[in-house]
Amino acid sequence: MEELRYILGGPQGGGLETTSEVLSWSFAKSGYGILSDREYFSNIKGRHSYVHATVSGTAIPFHLSYPVNLVGAMDAETVFTHFQEIDKGGYLIYNKDEDNAKFDSIPSIETELKMRLNEFFKANGIGRTLGELAVYLAEKRQINVVALGYSSLLRELQQEASVIAAQASRYVSSILIGSIASLVGLDSSSLAFGLERRFRSGEMLEHNKIFSKIIARHIQTFSYKRPNLGKSSLNRGKMVVASGNDFVAMAKLVGGVRFQSYYPITPAADESFTLEKYEKVGGDHDLIVVFQTEDEIAAVTSAIGASLTGARSASATSGPGFDLMTEGLGWAGINEAPILVTYYQRGGPSTGQPTRGSQSDLLSSVFASHGEFPRIVLSSGDHSEAFWDTIDALNFAEMFQTPVIHLVDKFLANSIASTPMPDVSKIQVQRGSLVKKVGDEYHRFDFSSSVSPRAFIGDERMWYTGDEHNEIGHIDEDSENRIKMMTKRMDKMNLIEKNIPEERRYALYGDKDPEIVLLGWGFIKGVAIKALEQLRNEGIKASYFHIRTFVPFPNESVVSIFRNVGPERVVDVECNYEGQAGVLVRLNTGYQLKKRIVKFTGRPIYLNELVEATKRILSGSSQEVLSLGA
Amino acid sequence: MYYIVMNMNCEDCGRYIPHSVYKYIGFCEEQGKVVFNEPPTNCDTVSKTTMDSLSSVFGSLGWVYCIDCKAPIFEMEEAVKHIASHHLITTRFMYDSVAAEEVGAVS
Numbered sequence: 001m002e003e004l005r006y007i008l009g010g011p012q013g014g015g016l017e018t019t020s021e022v023l024s025w026s027f028a029k030s031g032y033g034i035l036s037d038r039e040y041f042s043n044i045k046g047r048h049s050y051v052h053a054t055v056s057g058t059a060i061p062f063h064l065s066y067p068v069n070l071v072g073a074m075d076a077e078t079v080f081t082h083f084q085e086i087d088k089g090g091y092l093i094y095n096k097d098e099d100n101a102k103f104d105s106i107p108s109i110e111t112e113l114k115m116r117l118n119e120f121f122k123a124n125g126i127g128r129t130l131g132e133l134a135v136y137l138a139e140k141r142q143i144n145v146v147a148l149g150y151s152s153l154l155r156e157l158q159q160e161a162s163v164i165a166a167q168a169s170r171y172v173s174s175i176l177i178g179s180i181a182s183l184v185g186l187d188s189s190s191l192a193f194g195l196e197r198r199f200r201s202g203e204m205l206e207h208n209k210i211f212s213k214i215i216a217r218h219i220q221t222f223s224y225k226r227p228n229l230g231k232s233s234l235n236r237g238k239m240v241v242a243s244g245n246d247f248v249a250m251a252k253l254v255g256g257v258r259f260q261s262y263y264p265i266t267p268a269a270d271e272s273f274t275l276e277k278y279e280k281v282g283g284d285h286d287l288i289v290v291f292q293t294e295d296e297i298a299a300v301t302s303a304i305g306a307s308l309t310g311a312r313s314a315s316a317t318s319g320p321g322f323d324l325m326t327e328g329l330g331w332a333g334i335n336e337a338p339i340l341v342t343y344y345q346r347g348g349p350s351t352g353q354p355t356r357g358s359q360s361d362l363l364s365s366v367f368a369s370h371g372e373f374p375r376i377v378l379s380s381g382d383h384s385e386a387f388w389d390t391i392d393a394l395n396f397a398e399m400f401q402t403p404v405i406h407l408v409d410k411f412l413a414n415s416i417a418s419t420p421m422p423d424v425s426k427i428q429v430q431r432g433s434l435v436k437k438v439g440d441e442y443h444r445f446d447f448s449s450s451v452s453p454r455a456f457i458g459d460e461r462m463w464y465t466g467d468e469h470n471e472i473g474h475i476d477e478d479s480e481n482r483i484k485m486m487t488k489r490m491d492k493m494n495l496i497e498k499n500i501p502e503e504r505r506y507a508l509y510g511d512k513d514p515e516i517v518l519l520g521w522g523f524i525k526g527v528a529i530k531a532l533e534q535l536r537n538e539g540i541k542a543s544y545f546h547i548r549t550f551v552p553f554p555n556e557s558v559v560s561i562f563r564n565v566g567p568e569r570v571v572d573v574e575c576n577y578e579g580q581a582g583v584l585v586r587l588n589t590g591y592q593l594k595k596r597i598v599k600f601t602g603r604p605i606y607l608n609e610l611v612e613a614t615k616r617i618l619s620g621s622s623q624e625v626l627s628l629g630a
Numbered sequence: 631m632y633y634i635v636m637n638m639n640c641e642d643c644g645r646y647i648p649h650s651v652y653k654y655i656g657f658c659e660e661q662g663k664v665v666f667n668e669p670p671t672n673c674d675t676v677s678k679t680t681m682d683s684l685s686s687v688f689g690s691l692g693w694v695y696c697i698d699c700k701a702p703i704f705e706m707e708e709a710v711k712h713i714a715s716h717h718l719i720t721t722r723f724m725y726d727s728v729a730a731e732e733v734g735a736v737s
């Protein structure tokens with residue numbers, strides 16, 4: 001098989017994180033590329049959550065797709081939720097101790113799913129229990145059912161070694177790790193690497209190694225043909241296996257951020273939690289100060305304050321937090337304070353779908369805050385882009401002395417990917433125009449350039465206010481001054497237009513002479529590029545236009561796409577309701593996107609549904625609303 | 631005295647402190663170790679939950695927790711319904727030192 005797709009599911013708090021991490025690291029260690037997305041409820045503990053992954057030995061995967069080859073279930077609810085997603089000839093690992101569980105008596109299954117299951121079970125003449133479903137899957141769907149008694153496995157471990165009481169749930173993770181590793185034939189040293197990275201050392205590590213062997217003995221009793229992923233042909237050098245949050249955090253550390261503020265919010269907080277691990281205040285090796293504030297108003301204003309003192313400053317938040325930051329954003333705008341806000345998009349409005357993904361904050365990031373001031377808005381398509389965009393965003397903020405908003409979607413933030421190690425020797429920290437010599441006549445907002453040389457608080461005399469001001473920073477409402485100051489500030493947009501080249505603003509993939517062009521941004525990138533490959537195999541020539549900066553906008557390239565292929569053949573692909581990038585295309589170029597593929601369920605766009613939707617568009621449909629994913 | 635559960639195994643024992651997510655994992659106070667919902671064949675210390683003890687819990691704590699429903703219950707009548715559906719009711723949870731690592735911080 002070219003790639004292995006799996007779903008691991010279980011109750012939140014039941015060890016799914018550990019299972020997913022150990023398997024991701026183990027697959028990566030044995031040379032495979034992996035992308036692993038986590039989908040979870042906002043109700044927190046006990047609710048169904050799952051991980052959806054793609055493993056490949058031929059290319060580093062940046063897409064997810066259905067059906068999957070394997071479902072590993074920690075509980076009965078996972079089987080009831082995901083059994084229809086298993087491909088013919090695929091595998092189901094589940095706990096046969098729960099064979100008597102009935103879907104309609106599992107309280108945490110949502111009513112809508114119960115109704116759908118009810119219809120399905122009736123139509124196929126299946127009883128209501130897990131055991132009967134397993135028999136149906138084996139007999140009617142040719143699924144290789146690996147039924148294990150989780151309690152007896154755990155008892156076996158208890159007899160051979162022991163079980164750490166306070167970490168008992170860990171061993172449920174081990175059952176899935178061990179059985180998948182054994183089924184797929186993961187080499188033992190790669191598995192050991194994954195386990196060691198998770199458990200470091202000590203009893204838990206030892207227990208897991210023993211448990212893997214016990215589980216392997218049980219797996220050997222199943223005579224099914226094993227999934228054959230083949231040896232990896234990837235020649236990748238050093239790899240990093242990390243989440244999007246962590247890639248941004250790493251970029252902030254090596255990109256020179258010295259102050260990060262935040263108020264905890266999903267799905268942004270993980271970035272700050274990672275940065276906190278590197279926080280050290282005092283001594284000769286200060287790296288970064290991470291400041292957890294009382295809210296996002298304080299987060300953005302403290303980042304501005306730190307920036308005025310000369311620290312490279314950033315903050316990270318998501319929709320509700322960004323809303324609170326908007327007034328501060330304007331303050332940074334009028335005072336030309338360089339700050340970076342990493343804006344993680346989740347489902348809105350209001351609290352919305354806190355743990356689900358979305359691309360519905362694009363217009364908010366472009367238009368947030370009253371009045372007029374220059375800004376830059378970037379967006380990342382994968383983990384590597386998220387790293388380098390962070391570096392660029394930090395440089396742009398200081399070069400143009402303006403707030404920069406970096407959009408990352410939850411799909412990217414919370415998915416773990418294997419990515420080639422970024423070459424950090426290529427990082428350049430550009431601090432923009434700084435005052436060289438100290439003097440009495442310092443004008444912070446000197447009119448001679450739209451980017452006035454910057455001095456830091458403490459080095460020169462300067463004044464800051466939220467009001468309109470003159471060159472030295474004093475409040476000034478004189479008309480002539482207002483015209484000069486507004487023009488100086490707004491003229492930065494011309495500077496930005498000149499200095500961020502067109503080719504930095506977009507990327508184009510696929511056929512040079514396409515029948516159809518998919519236009520998207522953010523995490524659409526990976527699935528769209530893979531879709532081109534599939535469409536080509538089916539004789540359809542397609543390309544993907546990937547927008548990387550929204551301010552400044554890639555006007556010329558978008559216009560040339562519309563001119564070359566015609567407006568009828570450009571399809572807007574986005575994870576939002578309105579087609580927000582399409583709105584900006586129209587605003588910037590005058591071209592209206594007439595066709596679109598949108599998804600706003602909070603789940604990512606999957607390969608199979610994108611390919612099918614694109615074909616329906618080619619056959620005349622003008623809008624496709626996607627819905628796949630539990 | 632009224633026995634609520636007839637077929638006894640660990641889950642039905644008053645000395646079984648269940649894991650908050652996996653009800654088949656629990657801590658046996660009697661043996662001082664983790665047990666995996668073993669059948670009671672080799673255990674003579676099973677202590678049955680009674681209607682009396684349930685009413686005293688509501689009289690003192692005022693709540694019980696249903697592991698199956700993943701929800702607290704504040705009315706005795708409601709608790710009785712859950713027990714009748716063979717749900718596992720508890721007021722104590724097995725200590726889980728790693729749960730926080732497995733639950734993403736949602737805010």
Ligand SMILES: [Zn+2]
Binds near residue numbers: 718
């Ligand atoms: Zn219940």
